[in-house]
Amino acid sequence: QVQLQESDPGLVKPSETLSLTCTVSGGSISSYYWSWIRQPPGKGLEWIGSFYYSGRTNYNPSLKSRVTISLDTSKNQFSLKLSSVTAADTAVYYCARGTPLTGYPSYYFDYWGQGTLVTVSS
């Protein structure tokens, strides 16, 4: 059974960089789109970005200038860095696995971490 677990940075100060790591267990980190998704309090889900194991990355255009997602296959982990954070970045952050839809140029998120609340506050 594939399991994903986010690290817990808790509180991040405004203007600093938010760093999260997701550890993948029970499955290979290859051939999937490793993704970050967030949900601000009382709001909907927002896709942040995805990293395909071959090295291709795609980011939400609204966050692209501040986001970096990377993969560490030796540790079965992938990471999120979001720079210059503000209170608007306060959210529950989820890591998720994107699995290609057979025969179609898209994927779906079949495994999710439990989520971690990141609060941006001084």
Added chain:
Amino acid sequence: SSELTQDPAVSVALGQTVRITCQGDSLRTYYASWYQVKPGQAPVLVIYGKNNRPSGIPDRFSGSSSGNTASLTITGAQAEDEADYYCNSRDSSGNYNYVFGTGTKVTVL
């Protein structure tokens, strides 16, 4: 447009059928996937592709698509189906960018 629009809320009587819709230009090209979100819990994939259910998802959940609209139908809604539901798809940019719908709160009466 890269937006996916859903009705904010719907209600359904216990045991009855409810349909949740998701509208967006990208749905003319790409299938939607659907996620159930309960308070304090991680999202759960309930439908993907044309009409596929992951293992463990009851067969009362089904999906369909027509034109720019994707639909999730719950046939014989149960109390445990009360949750927020989000659609998700690639956007129309041509890149592998994704967008979630605005979400629908389903209340089971």
